Amino acid sequence: MSKLVEKFREYSVWRTGVVSALERYRDAADAAGLADESSGQRIAHMLSRLAGDKMTVAFVAEFSRGKSELINAIFFADYGQRILPSSVGRTTMCPTELLYDDRMPPSIRLLPIETRATPLSTSDLRLQEDAWTVMPLDVSSADSMLDAFRQVGLSKRVPVEEAQRYGLYDAADAGSGMTVGADGLVEISRWRHAIVNFPHPLLKEGLVIVDTPGLNAIGTEPELTLNLIPNAHAVLYLLAADTGVTRSDIDVWREHIGAGAGRMVVLNKIDSLWDELRTPAEVAGQIASQVDSVAQTLELAPSQVFPVSAQKGLVAKIGKDAALLEKSRLPALEQALSQRLVPGRRELMQLQLHAETAELLASRQSLLSSRMRNVVEQLVELKSLRGKNQNIVAHMMKRIDMEKADFDASLVKLQGTRTVFATLSDELFECLGMDALKRDIRVTREAMEGSMFSLGMREAVRRFFSQVEGNIILSSRKVGEIGEMMTVMYRRFSAEHGFALSTPMPFSLKRYADEIEAIEAAYQKQFGAGAMLTTPQLVLMQKFFDSIASRVKQTLVTANRDVEAWLKVVMAPLEAQIREHRDQLKQRRNSIERIHLAADDLEVRVDALQRMQAVLEGQKQALAACEAGLKAALAAELPAPVLLFA
Known part of the structure; x- marks a missing residue:
């Protein structure tokens, strides 16, 4: 008992440390003005996962x-x-x-x-x-x-018909341990x-x-x-x-x-x-x-x-x-259980959180780098105006206007991408959505109820899995198309406007396809092709399908939730830098325009940008410290597990 308690407490301390580090990072990003709906949702999701582990x-x-x-x-x-x-x-x-x-x-x-x-x-x-x-x-x-x-x-004693209706009694199954008593009743839970x-x-x-x-x-x-x-x-x-x-x-x-x-x-x-x-x-x-x-x-x-x-x-x-x-010999079992259960669970949680935090940190770093780069560019630009005449200042205003025109043209192209993005998203949810699944479940139940023969019932379930797996394959293709389209847009804005964007966050439906495959394998073990099934076993098969449908529904509900979160996240870094770039262009235009009207504003603006640069540098250091704290909390070592199995 003491070893189990010790291991669970160690794991609890690790989780608490990760939660605290995540909250500190969230607060630092918020203080730096780097928080948005997408990053907030991702952090909330990680905190919820840790709390409900x-x-x-x-x-x-x-x-x-x-x-x-x-x-x-x-x-x-x-x-x-x-x-x-x-x-x-x-x-x-x-x-x-x-x-x-x-x-x-x-x-x-x-x-x-x-x-x-x-x-x-x-x-x-x-x-x-x-x-x-x-x-x-x-x-x-x-x-x-x-x-x-x-x-x-x-327990209670019920007629054989009632026990069979619940799928609990099969007279042909001698190994079930259930027998009909002298009173003609069967004992069930x-x-x-x-x-x-x-x-x-x-x-x-x-x-x-x-x-x-x-x-x-x-x-x-x-x-x-x-x-x-x-x-x-x-x-x-x-x-x-x-x-x-x-x-x-x-x-x-x-x-x-x-x-x-x-x-x-x-x-x-x-x-x-x-x-x-x-x-x-x-x-x-x-x-x-x-x-x-x-x-x-x-x-x-x-x-x-x-x-x-x-x-x-x-x-x-x-x-x-x-x-x-x-x-x-109980302590030996407890030792083995404690060494295997907790470290293994922590390792899995750590891998999941590492992937999620890596994307989160990269997106916030890109946004902050974009701000710092824009401030440096403005400083270089304004300092170059020292001692220049009004014609040069006016020329620079025109150059910014040309930049803005080019950027606006890119936004028009992006609007077309958004339209395609929305269409592909709709098609994705049409394949993966609950309406299609509910229809498939209803059709399968009707086919099973209409056939009291094992062959017909097996065929109905086979079609159900085939339909679900086909929908996941189609959904995966849509995910791939969206990912490729967003990769092109990331590269275009990075090349044309200097955005600090890495590749879009990847996403795969493979995990959910594997879960559906595991559910089908469990069904095949019990009711796969082979001997003819008895009537009680056919009743049990129908009960089994009810649970199959529920498990598949849970899997696809999770898949839908994760797809929806990904669709928000995959566009978020680009959208954030577009807003940032638009604001910076506006600020640059306003600054030079004021300098064009009053030369005294030049040094005031240079001084203001230098202070902003110092603030951003401080935010960068604070965020880096929180990032390091989060990575350290995730990597905090627990005692190494004893491998029970090769």
């Missing part, structure tokens, strides 16, 4: 493998007793998220199982407060919290999903714990397959030393989890191998043999399997028994 750890296993006990041992031992119910049999009946949101009071939000009869996914229903049953959580009483948590494990808002120190720091209700739920609850497990930063896959690796264990590992960064196998209940009649070395040898067997079966290195006794680890922590804690 979460790290998710998912616990996956068949029931009776000790998931809830392991969560208690790792996270909640300080309460002096179990917080999550843990006993023989199935105690977690629905996917449960433990998190903290300071905008809400401590509570348990429970989504009734009846919502599975609607076309809405769990993600859709998160936004509908009236769909949830809310229970207050008394965090001052461990017993009260334990009683509240027991609500998550409540009372709840579809639970969200526990709990002000635990680690949860306050952004940790989210996901407790799954068993392997069967992975096949029947699309939220787990499409969202919670794939997006978890760490997945702890539990096996039990007293049961070994079952066929379903292997299938779930290969199809839904698999080896990779943040995926850890935990061999629980090693205390079942403890034997007073054997020496410690013999017991350790037997545990090592079990670890080797699990590693071979799952095609892993033995170092990727962590043998523990969650129950003994919890007892040891509560009783402050250091020897028993060491024997439980």
